[in-house]
């Protein structure tokens with residue numbers, strides 16, 4: 001289980017007598033926000049100048065096992081040193097070697113950077129940015145997520161695993177799903193990709209960052225529109241790759257999503273709610289009936305037994321799958337396995353068969 005640094009109180013400049021401080025309150029918690037990191041970890045808090053990215057001040061801080069929150073205080077600074085400043089606060093692992101998402105894994109603790117704050121005393125927006133190095137060949141992926149507990153507007157563990165898995169398939173180090181590998185090989189016409197329940201958009205955006213000549217359509221409920229648009233605007237897609245967002249509610253009739261047939265459908269961490277699974281599978285069924293060659297990649301972190309109904313529904317809809325696993329780090333040097341399924345329609349199998 002990966003742990004994410006989150007702001008419980010986003011940073012701001014704070015005046016105390018004749019000095020100014022930067023203050024914030026953080027925690028280190030799971031994607032679900034239901035558990036706190038129970039290991040000591042050394043962190044570095046850095047005041048970064050917003051426009052120039054220049055480091056203005058840096059200090060070590062320590063998260064102790066058993067904590068539920070950690071106050072951050074940088075300073076004191078002379079008022080003249082902060083006057084007119086727009087800042088951002090980065091909280092990252094002190095051991096930079098461990099602070100990367102490459103070599104086919106993630107760090108146990110995912111670092112973050114605040115939205116800009118200052119020069120007024122107002123706190124930063126309730127957002128945190130993850131800068132993820134997915135491969136040495138591409139620029140770090142910048143993904144904003146909300147600091148609160150919204151299900152849709154932050155990154156889930158299966159998404160990190162899906163990004164790692166797609167990178168391995170694209171670079172040819174992962175070959176266990178030939179249909180997926182085939183769909184991700186260079187082609188003449190752009191690869192048509194649709195992501196369902198995209199949340200912040202991390203998986204689809206990562207794909208367009210790694211793969212030239214693809215058109216990625218991220219879909220989700222209207223509530224993600226603002227955060228996903230921010231992430232699309234900050235993205236650096238490969239040449240001739242594009243990323244768009246369209247609202248799509250699985251409970252509503254499915255509109256036409258792409259100009260031509262869909263090649264790849266991505267679904268990450270969307271099986272946690274058994275009540276929504278019939279609607280999700282029904283959308284997958286409808287999309288693949290319209291694009292019979294489509295491959296569906298499902299990234300899944302098992303959270304409870306009720307999710308098993310997803311596999312029955314997919315089988316009944318005529319899907320067959322290949323399976324792989326991506327290990328993510330967990331506390332005490334343990335490993336958490338995230339499941340990857342590559343689904344295709346079995347030829348000649350109709351729904352209900």
Ligand SMILES: C[S@@+](CC[C@H](N)C(=O)[O-])C[C@H]1O[C@@H](n2cnc3c(N)ncnc32)[C@H](O)[C@@H]1O
Pocket residue numbers: 151152153154155156157158159196197198199200201202219220221224248249250251267268269270272276279
């Ligand atoms: C746990 S989040 C996963 C987000 C993202 N895929 C990730 O892995 O980081 C599940 C996503 O499914 C979306 N979702 C749930 N029910 C939905 C529905 N009926 N129609 C469309 N999206 C839905 C949620 O809005 C949410 O963004």
